[in-house]
Amino acid sequence: MPHVVPVGYRHRVPKPASLIEAHRLVKRFGDFVAVDGVDLQVQPGEFFGFLGANGAGKSSTMRMIGCVSPPSEGVLRVFGLDPIKDGPVIRSRLGVCPQQDSLDEELTVLENLVVYARYFGIPRRVARQRAEELLEFVQLSERITSKVEPLSGGMKRRLTIARALINEPEILMLDEPTTGLDPQARHLVWERLFQLKQRGVTQVLTTHYMDEAEQLCDRLVVMDHGKIIAEGSPRRLIEQYSTKEVVELRFGNLPPETVARRINGRISEHCERHEILPDRILLYTADGDAAAEAASREHPAPSSVLVRRSTLEDVFLHLTGRTLVD
Amino acid sequence: MVTAVLATRLGRLASTPAGRIWAVCLRDVTAAHSVGYTFLLVVGFLEPVLYLLSMGFGVGGMVGEVVLADGARVSYASFVAPAMLAASAMNGPFFEGSIGFFSKMRYRKLFDATISTPVTPFEVAAGELLWSLGQGAMYSLAFCTVMVALGLATLGQVLAVLPAALLIGFAFGGLGLLLATFINSWKDFDYLGAIIFSMFLFSGTFTPVEAYPGPAQIIVWLTPLYHGIELTRGLILDALSLSMLADAAYLVVVGLLGLWLASRRIARTLCR
Incomplete structure (x- = not known):
């Protein structure tokens, strides 16, 4: 069974105090339930991830x-503050990098x-100094007087990250920070986040990039249809679900289907679990090596064999679908 | 020392709602500064001036004098000029408040980022209103200069009428914001333009309201521009009356209502 945040955690005193705490959190849009009873805690200094397909909540x-x-619904x-009552105070301590860049063109x-x-009430001189430092940090110093519109996607995203850091936030919120970027731009963003x-x-x-979550996150939750279906460090999730x-x-x-029929039954002798895909x-x-060797002795023998470590992607696909039930 | 104290005071003010409203307004100032706004300003200013010249002096030459409610007789140009000032004070804030705001809110999604900061939807609305008001003030100031230059008003009358012009801007800026939240596409602005233009023609602008048939007078009485013109005309033609307080109150209520309802609708759109 997926291990979710323990019920009744509210009765324990969290140590150190959680920066973010949600209990049975629900978001509805009309009849559609986008977030369906989420429990989570984020600790100071943590790199926390939400992993899920588009529309997972x-x-x-x-x-x-x-x-x-x-x-x-929910808490x-x-x-430690209430978003409804203390929105402006909370937002003054957050840095938000939204999915769409929403820069001012x-x-x-x-x-x-x-x-x-x-907007944060930062004095002009401080703002200017921080802006220059941040542009240096995201490698945009040379474009300081440039208009936003002609910038590349990667540059815009870096500028959005710099903007999210202008108030020296205690929590940086990144909504799919590298979606749509080319590999170079992605790696630069990852470096900076690290x-x-x-x-x-x-x-x-x-993110819906498994490699991103694996590289960056200390701990993550896997979301599916508005619910958290698994939680843990990338390594623990792999151990647990793959x-x-x-x-x-x-x-x-x-066709793998045909192969599977021919060596019927013996596949499961070579492994704990198997999956037959179209290709x-x-x-x-x-x-892996033992299984690969055993599989190579079969008839028909595979034309190519690749042994690799399990990734979060395996976990994710196992948890959210495209999978044979064990 | 004094500057240091002042800086601290200002610094503290900066993270209050007033400071944030000002910050929203300053964003528009910064954008206008870099976009070459002058052209738009000149066009917005010229329109009522051209009306003043063509109607006030052109048509006025044939019309002669107008008899006011208190029996005083004024030239047609003097009669039309305060109404053109009111229209000028209305145009800037209304179109900036509606078209300008719509483009920022729906088209460029500017405020999606703004509300991730301590700025609230109300502060967005108020900041935008302040910006459109500033534009209205510039139009009004420019138009007043023309009136003084043409001998249609004295400096004293102009100083007295400017606050009234701001009030008109406030009412129509608020109204513009509110209407912008109902607009779904650029095409809808044609309706806004039509409404504003009919109001411009029939709010006692070119003829005294008493010339209209009874039921029409009631409709005219409901339009904010009518009350705006009552104010500017009373102040410029030195025909003060107590009813002008009611006119002013009407404009304040329209502006506040527009701002309040707009900010609620903005909050519903942005904070889903």
């Missing part, structure tokens, strides 16, 4: 935490930061 949860979307505390790169800083983590900035991230290794077998033009057979096993 990640962004809705983020917006509630960001105090721009009132919860329909939510950010910095009528302003220059620098103006975007300085104008945004004003540096922020080293500085102790608490970060909350949503095997140590995965063997991928391909059979040239032979390959996956063997989930603790010892």
